[in-house]
Amino acid sequence: MKLSELRVFAMLLYHDVYIFRHVVLGRFINICVWATVNTVIANYVFPELGMPRQFGVFFLAGLFASIGFFELYGKVAELVRDMTGDRPLLYYATLPLSLPLFVLRLVMSGALTSTIVGLVILPVGKLLLGNGLDLSAIRWGYLSCMIVLANILYAAAAVLIATFIHRLENINNVWIRVAYPVWFMGCYQFSYQALKNALPNVAFINLLNPAVYVVEGVRAALIGQEGFLPIELCCGVVASAAVIFIVASIISLRARLDLV
Amino acid sequence: MKLLEVVDISKSYGKREVLHKVSLDIRAGEVVGLLGVNGAGKTTLSSIIAAVHHPTTGDVRYRGVSLYDNVIKYRTHIGYCPQKISDGVGFLSIYEQLWFAGQFFNLSSDTLQERIDAVVSSFSLKDVLHRPLNELSGGYRQRFALARSVIHKPDIVILDEPTVALDAHVRRQLWDYICMMRAEGVAIVLTTHYLDEAEFLSDRICILHHGTVQFIGDPQEWIQSVAKESLEEAFLHMLSIERKGGI
Numbered sequence: 001m002k003l004s005e006l007r008v009f010a011m012l013l014y015h016d017v018y019i020f021r022h023v024v025l026g027r028f029i030n031i032c033v034w035a036t037v038n039t040v041i042a043n044y045v046f047p048e049l050g051m052p053r054q055f056g057v058f059f060l061a062g063l064f065a066s067i068g069f070f071e072l073y074g075k076v077a078e079l080v081r082d083m084t085g086d087r088p089l090l091y092y093a094t095l096p097l098s099l100p101l102f103v104l105r106l107v108m109s110g111a112l113t114s115t116i117v118g119l120v121i122l123p124v125g126k127l128l129l130g131n132g133l134d135l136s137a138i139r140w141g142y143l144s145c146m147i148v149l150a151n152i153l154y155a156a157a158a159v160l161i162a163t164f165i166h167r168l169e170n171i172n173n174v175w176i177r178v179a180y181p182v183w184f185m186g187c188y189q190f191s192y193q194a195l196k197n198a199l200p201n202v203a204f205i206n207l208l209n210p211a212v213y214v215v216e217g218v219r220a221a222l223i224g225q226e227g228f229l230p231i232e233l234c235c236g237v238v239a240s241a242a243v244i245f246i247v248a249s250i251i252s253l254r255a256r257l258d259l260v
Numbered sequence: 261m262k263l264l265e266v267v268d269i270s271k272s273y274g275k276r277e278v279l280h281k282v283s284l285d286i287r288a289g290e291v292v293g294l295l296g297v298n299g300a301g302k303t304t305l306s307s308i309i310a311a312v313h314h315p316t317t318g319d320v321r322y323r324g325v326s327l328y329d330n331v332i333k334y335r336t337h338i339g340y341c342p343q344k345i346s347d348g349v350g351f352l353s354i355y356e357q358l359w360f361a362g363q364f365f366n367l368s369s370d371t372l373q374e375r376i377d378a379v380v381s382s383f384s385l386k387d388v389l390h391r392p393l394n395e396l397s398g399g400y401r402q403r404f405a406l407a408r409s410v411i412h413k414p415d416i417v418i419l420d421e422p423t424v425a426l427d428a429h430v431r432r433q434l435w436d437y438i439c440m441m442r443a444e445g446v447a448i449v450l451t452t453h454y455l456d457e458a459e460f461l462s463d464r465i466c467i468l469h470h471g472t473v474q475f476i477g478d479p480q481e482w483i484q485s486v487a488k489e490s491l492e493e494a495f496l497h498m499l500s501i502e503r504k505g506g507i
Contacts, residue, residue, distance in 0.1 A: 004366050005332060011363045018360075022351040078348070088346035093312045095364045096335040258273075258313045260331055 005097045009105055012092070016109035020116070027117045031067065035124045038063055043129060057132050057223060060125040062188045064147065065218035067118040068111070068154030069183050069211070075110050075155065077171055079162035083257065090257075099259055103159060103250045110155030115148060142231050143221035149238040150214040156245035163252040186211025191219070192229055210241040262324075263288050263415055263447050264309065269318035271304055271471075278304050279315070279471045286416065291438065291448040293462030293479070295455070295495065300468040303420065306451045310340050310418045322416075336365060339409035339417040339446075343424055345401060350394030354385055354404050357393060358411055365412035372411075379407040383437055399430035406437055416447045423457060435461055459491040467498070474498065 043056020082089045093102060125133050161179065165171055185202075186209055187195065196203040206212055217234025225231060253259065264286040271279040279301045286292050286309075294302040307313045309320060311331050320327045327334040349357060358379065362372035380386055383403045388396055393404065402422055409417050419438070423431040431454070438461055442448055452458050458465055459479050467474040467482070475482050479491050488494040 002332070007366055008364050011360065015360045015363075018356075019349060019351055082346070086342065086344035088342050088344050090307070090310075090312050091340055091342050091346070094310050094335055094338065094340040096332045096366075098332060260311050260314050260328075 005101055008095055008097045009101045012095075012097075012105045013109055013112065016105075017112055017116075020113045024113075024116065027113075028120045031070075031117055031120050032124055034070070035060070035063055035121055036128060039125060039128045043132065054132065054223075056129050057125070058191075058219065059189075060121065060129065060133065061219040061222040062215050064118060064121045064125075064222065065150055065215040066183065066186075066188055067121065067147075068114045068151040068214075069179075071110070071114045071117065072154050072158050072161075072179065073171070073175065075158035076162045076165065076174075077168070079106070079159065080165045080168050080171060083162065084166065084168060087257075093257070093259055099254055100250050102259070103253050104246065106159050106253075107152060107155045107246055107249065110158055111148070111151040114151040114155065118147060118151070137224060139221045139231070142235065143218065145235055146214070146217040146221055146231075146238065149235065149242055150218070153210060153214065153238055153242040153245060156242055156249050159249035160245055160252055163249065163256040182209055183211050185209055187215040191227055192216050193227055210238060213237040213241075261288055262286070263322070265321040265324075266305070266309065267319045267321060269305070269308060269315040269320070271301070271308065271313070272316045277471055279308075279468075281318070282468070282471075282473055284466055284473070284476060286447045286449060288415065288447050289442055289445045290463040291442050291450055291461050293458035293465040294449065294451045294468060295458050295465055295491075296468035297499070301471040302451050302468050305468065306418050306420060306449055309416075309449055310338060311335055312340075336412065337415045339412065339414035341405045341409040341417060341419045341422055343421045345393065345405055347394075351392055353390045353392055354380075354396075354407075355389045357404065358408060361408045361411045367412060375411050375413065379411055382440060383407040397430075398426050399433060402426060402430075402434055403437060406434070406441070410441060410446065414446065416449065417441060418449045418451075420451050421453065422450070423452070423454065431457065455490070455492040455495055465491070467495070469498070469502070 039056050039060050042059035046055050047053055092105075126135065161174060165174055185206055192203065192206075192212055195206060213229065213234040216229040217231050217238060220228040220231040220234065262285045266282060266284040269279055269282045270277060282301070282305060284292070294306055296302045304313065308315050311327055311334055322334050322337065352360070355376065358376045359372065362375055367375060380389055383406060385400070385403060385407060388400055393401060396404070406422065409419075422438070423434050426434070435457065438448065438450070450458065450461060462479055464477055465479045465482065466476045483489070483491055483494045486494045486497050488497055
């Protein structure tokens with residue numbers, strides 16, 4: 001791989017982020033609304049049903065981990081529309097960079113924009129939860145690592161999923177049958193330990209679900225290690241899954257678009 | 261001088277063969293029109309020339325060397341003008357888009373500024389230079405798409421139906437710009453459904469039918485060979501022969 005190719009790759013990323021600034025405010029508002037509704041209900045309503053008081057911060061961590069997932073639908077729809085329509089994407093396939101970098105650009109720009117959007121979560125959470133969110137307890141290094149890896153994983157998943165969808169109207173089916181169950185089983189509303197206590201066999205199978213490690217890892221970094229899967233394990237699994245998804249998305253996109 | 265040679269290209273998707281032993285050469289400063297009905301294989305051929313798709317068999321040679329020896333380098337010599345520009349970039353102004361397009365080809369700052377000035381002048385984009393693309397008419401958008409495809413001074417430009425869905429007078433304007441590109445020595449591969457456009461612009465036409473080449477050469481030569489008045493009449497004549505079982 002030549003330096004000139006890497007420069008084109010870097011310029012494409014800059015291009016994508018440069019475009020993103022035009023829509024970032026709207027996306028911040030979306031996340032603020034979603035985060036506010038979820039956190040307020042989890043922190044102030046759920047305790048009335050017997051849930052612990054810290055359920056708000058528990059939920060906020062799950063939300064933070066899931067930003068990449070929430071962004072997934074739009075990214076898949078955009079790619080499918082592109083691939084099934086006039087394929088304006090092919091202009092970028094004629095630029096002087098190799099196929100892996102072409103695909104990696106799609107993944108990394110998706111990850112970058114999701115990470116930027118997610119930045120709003122902590123200030124909103126602090127505002128809503130007050131002392132319920134202890135910023136001094138956050139392990140910032142692990143948290144940054146987990147968020148970046150999670151967003152890379154979800155962005156690679158977006159490319160991979162898009163390559164399997166041949167009609168725009170099929171996205172909902174894929175969402176309801178595959179993506180949503182994977183995310184819902186991914187410990188968004190419960191901890192892995194709780195699942196293991198209630199349904200040990202399901203919990204064992206669920207170890208294959210990368211979303212579990214994303215959410216558990218972010219919770220361990222944000223709230224503390226106790227009660228969650230080891231954060232080092234989560235980082236390792238999410239990083240490995242991200243690499244596997246990136247490689248799979250390169251192979252799959254090459255096959256789908258028959259690219260050189 | 262032969263700039264590009266397409267040598268015995270075949271392309272199959274599974275058992276379906278969309279191109280069968282297609283050979284064609286393209287010279288500097290000429291427009292080659294790829295014509296055919298839907299599914300004839302013209303888009304597949306143009307995207308193979310654009311190094312987007314691989315042929316199943318055969319080769320494409322740029323200045324005598326297989327482009328697959330160094331695809332990345334080959335891509336610096338071609339420009340691609342798609343039918344439609346991605347909606348996602350519509351927020352950016354023409355200037356910003358041209359700047360990025362030049363950066364994608366690693367142009368130095370000075371060269372890039374010179375090239376932006378040149379294409380803005382050539383394609384009459386000065387008045388809309390700082391306006392976002394999604395505020396512009398279809399004619400300006402396509403003019404921009406042409407300008408973007410030559411920002412890095414390529415030897416070959418692939419135009420994929422550049423005037424589709426445009427008004428007649430706007431199409432005519434774009435024809436002038438395409439003629440200007442040819443006059444500057446750029447080889448142009450033009451994919452189009454408009455036969456009047458192909459007749460006006462093409463130095464040579466390549467008629468594809470069911471993935472095979474029916475004719476390559478001067479459009480007037482083909483029109484005369486079938487004793488017709490225009491390319492459109494000649495094309496319809498070819499299709500009527502097929503319906504009677506002649507092709």
